[in-house]
Amino acid sequence: KAGVTQTPRYLIKTRGQQVTLSCSPISGHRSVSWYQQTPGQGLQFLFEYFSETQRNKGNFPGRFSGRQFSNSRSEMNVSTLELGDSALYLCASSFLPGLTDEQYFGPGTRLTVT
Amino acid sequence: AQSVAQPEDQVNVAEGNPLTVKCTYSVSGNPYLFWYVQYPNRGLQFLLKYITGDNLVKGSYGFEAEFNKSQTSFHLKKPSALVSDSALYFCAVRVPLPSSGGYNKLIFGAGTRLAVHP
Numbered sequence: 544k545a546g547v548t549q550t551p552r553y554l555i556k557t558r559g560q561q562v563t564l565s566c567s568p569i570s571g572h573r574s575v576s577w578y579q580q581t582p583g584q585g586l587q588f589l590f591e592y593f594s595e596t597q598r599n600k601g602n603f604p605g606r607f608s609g610r611q612f613s614n615s616r617s618e619m620n621v622s623t624l625e626l627g628d629s630a631l632y633l634c635a636s637s638f639l640p641g642l643t644d645e646q647y648f649g650p651g652t653r654l655t656v657t
Numbered sequence: 658a659q660s661v662a663q664p665e666d667q668v669n670v671a672e673g674n675p676l677t678v679k680c681t682y683s684v685s686g687n688p689y690l691f692w693y694v695q696y697p698n699r700g701l702q703f704l705l706k707y708i709t710g711d712n713l714v715k716g717s718y719g720f721e722a723e724f725n726k727s728q729t730s731f732h733l734k735k736p737s738a739l740v741s742d743s744a745l746y747f748c749a750v751r752v753p754l755p756s757s758g759g760y761n762k763l764i765f766g767a768g769t770r771l772a773v774h775p
Binding site for chain 1: 689691693698699700701702703706708747751752753754760761762763764765767768
């Protein structure tokens with residue numbers, strides 16, 4: 544089975560621009576979560592989607608948004624980019640978003656904002 | 658507040674020696690605990706989880722973890738470390754969100770860097 548794929552792998556943007564990141568979960572997985580990873584803040588939860596519905600959202604400003612499509616693929620969008628948005632953005636999928644379900648992570652998208 | 662703590666930023670071990678990466682948690686209710694590993698420039702890989710039952714959980718790559726309810730700990734262990742085990746290790750706990758109709762969230766520790774020296 545193919546793993547979680549994320550595109551693009553690397554991205555360089557300038558302040559004020561917007562960006563869209565894409566995530567394709569493992570086949571059959573219906574839950575997708577997004578995380579931001581930085582050296583200073585570690586892994587921070589952004590949001591989780593299941594059946595095209597956002598089930599949970601982390602403590603990020605409204606500039607960060609996401610969606611999930613009927614095939615479970617997900618996108619996240621960051622508008623009006625700031626230097627502090629530079630990070631590794633990780634997507635993870637699981638069969639269900641249950642308490643006992645482990646998540647499988649993609650390789651991440653490295654976003655650099657200049 | 659519900660949280661996970663990894664008290665060591667870095668653990669250094671000689672190859673062939675046993676290793677332990679520590680994790681403690683604070684949750685109300687039953688803890689659902691996970692260990693993940695991250696190699697450089699890669700995403701996280703699932704190692705093992707504790708849901709219920711036997712306190713010693715076996716996972717991938719020869720790793721195991723011991724759940725201790727009285728000490729609220731879930732330490733990751735391996736009997737004999739390899740240089741290739743050098744990576745960043747994350748402990749995590751899934752907790753239900755109150756009054757959310759069954760939603761939950763995964764809380765990660767800050768991570769522990771394991772360095773295995775030849």
